[in-house]
Amino acid sequence: MQMVNETGWKPKIVAFCCNWCSYAGADLAGSGRLSYPADIKIIRVPCSCRVNPLFILRAFERGADGVILCGCHPGDCHYTSGNYYARRRMTMLFSMLDYLGIERGRTRVEWVSAAEGAKFSATMNDFAKTITELGENRKLGDLRCKK
């Protein structure tokens, strides 16, 4: 399944997934035969707080149209408190991107547990839909990738 808008353009979406929850959630979505868009490229990270703000900016710089970070539900972090730090960091980063005039819909954080294959699938479908509606990312990124 692929998200395509009227002009045939397909979004590039990067999903950072925590090894202990959403990565397993994506597996569960797969074994449960729940579909999610093929445009989503999953990057496995050991914890949502492993994601440095620079990772997200770098993804955009290299041509991503949307970046989503999935981690364990607050309180369920494998390392006790990683996702709480990630939550603060991402709030500040998203607020700053908004301040710089970048569309708010391009970044998102969702908490998806290993048992929530259906939520993973639904979240990814919804995010891909949002990005497809927003269209190509023209405000961020490398000119060289936009030829």
Place this chain on the structure above:
Amino acid sequence: MQLMNEGTVARVVGWEKGEGECDWTPALFESVQEMDGFVYGDYAGANLSKYCVKMNKAEGKTLVVLKPCDTLSFRQLIHEHRLNRDNFYLIGAGCKGMKDESGLLLKCKTCKGKDFEIFDEIIDDEESKQPTAIMDRMEGVTALENETAQERFDFWRNELSRCIRCNACRNVCPACTCEKCVFDNPASSVASKAPVTDFEENVFHIIRAFHVAGRCTDCGECSRVCPQHIPLHLLNRKFIKDMNELYGEYQAGVGEEERTPMTTYTKTDAEPSIVRERGNA
């Protein structure tokens, strides 16, 4: 002050006259004779706290002259264990608002107050206790927030594209004291002098502000030294404003050592989606 130089302290960090009339530069004085060049007055805008990091390991005590706002940076550096309080003799110098060739410095227009956070001795007078603030600190941030996303984008593209990557903002910042900086990594994609992507300046400035978020005392040095006059304080103040709104009022460098907003958390913090939910897209 010069009396101090005769035994108690080994050196003095202060200001000397630079090339221009209004251009006073930070200087190190190591003998009584050299102290003839010492100046303090209307053009001593530079924050000397950062220079103390180098002096921390030097032999003997170092005397440093700090303005009220500089004491915040100094105290924050002590909190971060970058400075050892015992190695310094601090003179708190009264400040009537610092100037440059075009008048009162921006950081003095939004002065945070005249209290010394940390000192051994204070030299001031009545006039220097008068407030110099003539505008609200968050005025610029609020004005930008009320614009549309496209206006903000155009504003920042216009400002940040002037950046020449001289790194002056990083080098002068009293919160930027890492010995190895991420921006010196040739693989960091923002290490090159000439931008190869149209987003590189944004990345550099977002990350620069992010690295000092929670530790920035809003001393305003970044904007003061920028040769391209980019309003960098607007980025730092945005983080300060957000942290104050979401995680409670906090001023770096004030009070006892405690965790900064970015190194702690509560279980009831706002979700990142709050950015999407609040008004004026």
